[in-house]
Amino acid sequence: xxxxTSPATRTATGAPAPQIRRQKGVIGANVRTYAGVTxxxxxxxxxxxxxxxxxxxxxxxTFDNTPWPTHVTLDNFxxxxxxxxxxxxxxxxxxxxxxxxxTTVVGLAAGVFAAYALSRLNFRLKFLVTGFILAASMxxxxxxxxxxxxxxxxxxxxxxxxxxxxxxxSFVLPLTIYTLTAFFNEMPWELEEAARIDGATPAQAFRxxxxxxxxxxxxxxxxxxxxxxxxxxxxxxxxxxxRTQPVTVAIANFAGAQPHQEPYTTVMAxxxxxxxxxxxxxxxxxxxxxxxxxxxxxxG
Amino acid sequence: xxxxxxxxxxxAAEAARPGGPPRKRRRLEADHNRRxxxxxxxxxxxxxxxxxxxxxxxxxxxxxxxPGLDPATGxxxxxxxxxxxxxxxxLGQQCGRASCPPGTLGSQxxxxxxxxxxxxxxxxxIEVVLGMWFALIMNRTFRGRxxxxxSILVPWAIPTAVTAKLWFFILSFAGIANSILHTQxxxxxSTWPARSAIIIADAWKTTxxxxxxxxxxxxxxxxxVYEAARVDGATKxxxxxxITLPLVKPALMVAVLFRTLDVLRIYDLxxxxxxxxxxTTTLSILVVDQIRQGFxxxxxxxxxxxLLIFLVAFLFVRFLGANVAASSGxxx
Numbered sequence: 042x043x044x045x046t047s048p049a050t051r052t053a054t055g056a057p058a059p060q061i062r063r064q065k066g067v068i069g070a071n072v073r074t075y076a077g078v079t080x081x082x083x084x085x086x087x088x089x090x091x092x093x094x095x096x097x098x099x100x101x102x103t104f105d106n107t108p109w110p111t112h113v114t115l116d117n118f119x120x121x122x123x124x125x126x127x128x129x130x131x132x133x134x135x136x137x138x139x140x141x142x143x144t145t146v147v148g149l150a151a152g153v154f155a156a157y158a159l160s161r162l163n164f165r166l167k168f169l170v171t172g173f174i175l176a177a178s179m180x181x182x183x184x185x186x187x188x189x190x191x192x193x194x195x196x197x198x199x200x201x202x203x204x205x206x207x208x209x210x211s212f213v214l215p216l217t218i219y220t221l222t223a224f225f226n227e228m229p230w231e232l233e234e235a236a237r238i239d240g241a242t243p244a245q246a247f248r249x250x251x252x253x254x255x256x257x258x259x260x261x262x263x264x265x266x267x268x269x270x271x272x273x274x275x276x277x278x279x280x281x282x283x284r285t286q287p288v289t290v291a292i293a294n295f296a297g298a299q300p301h302q303e304p305y306t307t308v309m310a311x312x313x314x315x316x317x318x319x320x321x322x323x324x325x326x327x328x329x330x331x332x333x334x335x336x337x338x339x340x341g
Numbered sequence: 342x343x344x345x346x347x348x349x350x351x352x353a354a355e356a357a358r359p360g361g362p363p364r365k366r367r368r369l370e371a372d373h374n375r376r377x378x379x380x381x382x383x384x385x386x387x388x389x390x391x392x393x394x395x396x397x398x399x400x401x402x403x404x405x406x407x408p409g410l411d412p413a414t415g416x417x418x419x420x421x422x423x424x425x426x427x428x429x430x431x432l433g434q435q436c437g438r439a440s441c442p443p444g445t446l447g448s449q450x451x452x453x454x455x456x457x458x459x460x461x462x463x464x465x466x467i468e469v470v471l472g473m474w475f476a477l478i479m480n481r482t483f484r485g486r487x488x489x490x491x492s493i494l495v496p497w498a499i500p501t502a503v504t505a506k507l508w509f510f511i512l513s514f515a516g517i518a519n520s521i522l523h524t525q526x527x528x529x530x531s532t533w534p535a536r537s538a539i540i541i542a543d544a545w546k547t548t549x550x551x552x553x554x555x556x557x558x559x560x561x562x563x564x565x566v567y568e569a570a571r572v573d574g575a576t577k578x579x580x581x582x583x584i585t586l587p588l589v590k591p592a593l594m595v596a597v598l599f600r601t602l603d604v605l606r607i608y609d610l611x612x613x614x615x616x617x618x619x620x621t622t623t624l625s626i627l628v629v630d631q632i633r634q635g636f637x638x639x640x641x642x643x644x645x646x647x648l649l650i651f652l653v654a655f656l657f658v659r660f661l662g663a664n665v666a667a668s669s670g671x672x673x
Contacts (some may be wrong), residue, residue, distance in 0.1 A: 048342075057630060058382065063471040072620065074478070074481045074483050075483060077478035077481075078478060078479070078481075078485075078489055079478065080478070081475050081478055081489055081493055082488070082489055082493075084475075084493070084496075084545070084548070084549075085492040085493045085494070085495045085496055085549060088507055088508070088511060088545060089495050089496070089499065089507075091507070091510075091511060091517060092503075092507050092510075095510065096564060101510040104513075104515035104516065106515075106516070106517050107521045110619040116438070128544045137406075147356075147387075150383075150548060151383045151384045151387055152384065154379075154380040154381070154383065154384070155381050155383075155384035158376065158377045158380035159381075161523070161586060162373040162376055162377045162380075163370070163373050164370075164373045164374045164376075164378075165370075165374050165377075165583070166375070170381060171383070173385075173388070174368075174384075174388070176441075176651070176654075177388050177392055177667035179602050179650065179651075179654050180392060180647075181605070181646055181647050182606065182608075183606055183608060183624070183625040183628045183643050183645040183646055183647075184395070184396060184399055184643040184644065184646065185391075185392070185395045185396075185399075185628070186628065186629060186632065186639075186643065187399060187402065187628065187631075187632050187636050187639040187640045187643055188395040188396075188399040188402060188633055188640060190393050191402070191636045192395070192398065196485050200422070207391055208391060210391050211386055211391040211392045212386060214387060214391075215388075215514070235542060243376075265488050268498060269408055270461045271499040271500065272501060272502075273613075274500070274501060274502045274607050274608070274609040274613075275625065275629070278612075278629075279629060279632070287503035288502075289411055289500050289501075289503075289609075290502070292502050292503060292506055293502050293505070293506070293612075293613045303509070303510075303513075305510050305513070305637055307495075308506050308510070309506075309507070309510060312499075312503040312506055312507060315500060315503055316499050316500070317499070318502055319499065319500075320498065322498070323491055323494045323495060323498045324491050327487060327490045327491040327494055328487065328490070330494060331494070331553055331557075334497075334550070334553055334554070335553055335554055335556075335557035
C-alpha cells in the first residue's frame with residue numbers, strides 16, 4: 042500500500058503498539074490524509090467547475106445556482122464568438138496566440154544562450170549580470186506603461202503586434218533565463234566534455250549533445266513562458282486596440298446585449314475557451330511544470 | 342531539489358580553483374569572458390531595450406511638466422523642466438501650490454499606498470498559512486499525486502483576467518457565494534467586502550504556487566530527522582516548529598518574496614473585479630488612471646512604485662534572508 046511511508050505509519054512502527062491500535066491509527070491517518078487531499082483538489086477545481094457549468098447554462102438561468110449542470114446549451118459559446126455586439130473574441134484568441142508564440146520564441150532563443158553562459162561559464166561581471174536579470178524578473182510592469190504608451194503613441198505603434206510583443210519580452214526573458222539556468226545546472230555536462238574530447242567543436246557539442254538532453258527543460262520553459270505571455274493584461278490593456286487586443290483584454294471588456302449589464306454566461310464561456318488549452322497543458326505536463334516552477338521559483 | 346545545484350559548474354570551478362596552473366587558468370578565464378560576452382550579448386541588449394530604456398525614459402519624464410494650465414499662473418504650459426513637482430504632487434499631496442482637493446487622483450496616493458500594502462500583508466499571510474497547510478497535506482504519501490498536482494495547478498494556470506471575472510460572478514449579488522452562505526452581501530459595492538473579494542480571489546489563485554514552492558522545500562527534508570525527533574519524544578507540533586519550519590524557511594522566504602513583490606504590483610484583479618472602486622485602487626491602478634491626465638506625473642508615480650518594490654526586495658534579501666540568488670543556483 043502506498044501509505045507505507047506516511048508519517049503516521051512511521052509513528053506506529055516507531056513505537057510498537059498492539060496490532061489493533063496500529064491498524065486503527067493507519068486507517069485514521071489515511072482518512073485524514075485523503076480528507077486533506079480532497080480539500081486541496083476541491084480548492085483547485087470547484088471555482089473552475091462553476092465557470093464551466095455556467096458556460097453551458099442558458100442565459101435565462103444565469104443565477105440558477107444549482108450545483109450540477111442544468112439548462113445545458115451551447116449558445117453562450119456562439120455568443121462569445123459573435124461580433125454583433127462589438128466583441129472580437131475570435132480575433133483576440135488569434136492575437137493571443139500570435140503574441141504568445143512570438144514572445145516565447147524570442148524569450149527562449151535569447152534565454153538559452155544566456156542560461157548556458159550563467160550555468161557553465163565563470164566570467165567577469167557574472168554577479169552583476171545575474172543581479173540585473175534577477176532585478177528584471179522582479180520589475181513592476183507598471184513602470185513600463187507610461188513611457189511605452191507615450192513612445193508608442195509618438196511612433197504610431199499603438200495597435201501593432203510589436204507594441205505588445207516587445208514589452209512582454211521584459212518579463213518572459215528573465216523567466217526563461219531563470220528557469221533554464223536551473224535546468225542546465227542539473228544536466229550531465231560530462232557528456233559535453235566527452236564530446237569535446239572526441240573532437241567536437243563547442244558549437245557541435247552544444248547542438249548534438251546538449252540540446253537533445255536539454256529538450257525537456259526547454260519544453261517546460263516554453264510552456265511557462267507561453268502561459269505568462271498568454272495571461273498578461275496590464276500592458277496589453279493600455280498598448281492594444283480593438284484589432285490587436287489579446288483575450289485577457291477582450292474578456293475584461295466583454296460587452297453584453299444591454300449596456301451596464303454583465304453578460305455573465307458569455308464571459309464564462311469565453312473564460313472556459315481561454316482556460317481549456319492551459320488546463321490540457323497542465324494535465325499533460327504537470328510534473329514538468331511543477332519542476333520548472335519550483336526550480337526557477339518564477340512568479341505565478 | 343533541483344534548485345540547490347551551483348551556478349558555478351565543474352568547468353567554471355576548475356577555472357576558479359586557485360590550485361591550477363596560473364597561465365592555463367588565465368587563458369580559460371579569458372576564453373570564458375569572450376564566450377560569455379557572445380552568449381549574453383543578445384539578452385543584455387534585449388533587456389536594455391525593453392526595460393532599461395523605458396525606465397530611464399520614465400525617470401526623465403517624471404521631471405517634466407505635463408502640458409496643461411499652470412494652476413499658479415493660469416497660463417498654458419507645454420511641458421518643460423518640472424523639478425520635483427511631480428514627486429511633491431504625489432508624496433506631498435501638492436496640486437500646484439495648494440494641496441490636492443479630495444476626489445482628485447493626486448489626493449488618492451496615500452490611500453492607494455495603504456490599500457496596496459494592506460493587500461500585500463493580508464494576502465501573503467493567508468497564502469503562507471494555507472500554502473503551508475496544503476504543502477504538508479501534499480507531502481504525505483497517497484495515491485493520485487499527479488492528479489492532485491494537476492488540479493492545484495488549475496488556479497495558477499487560469500489567466501488573472503478570467504479569475505477576476507469568475508469571482509465577479511461567484512460573488513455577484515445573486516451568485517453562488519451569497520446563496521451558499523445565505524447572505525446578501527454586495528461584494529463589490531462597499532469598501533471592506535470589495536477588499537475581501539480581491540483577497541479571496543488572489544488567495545485562491547496564488548495559494549497553489551505558494552504550496553508548490555513550500556512542498557519543494559519540504560521534500561528535501563530527510564525523513565530520518567523526524568525519526569530521530571520521535572525517538573526523542575517530540576510531539577507533532579514540536580516537530581513542525583523545530584524541524585519543519587527552520588528547514589523549509591529558505592524555500593518559504595523565496596516564495597514569500599516573490600508573492601510580496603507580485604501583490605505590490607497588483608493590477609489585473611482589482612481593475613477587473615472592482616474597477617478600483619470602493620477603496621480598492623492600488624498604486625498600479627492609480628498609475629494607469631493618471632496616464633489619461635498626463636504621462637509625466639504618471640511616470641513619477643510609477644517611478645515611486647518601482648522604487649518601493651525595489652526597497653522591499655532589498656530589505657527581504659538583506660534582512661530576512663530570502664536568498665534568491667542561492668535558490669537560482671549559487672549554493673555551491
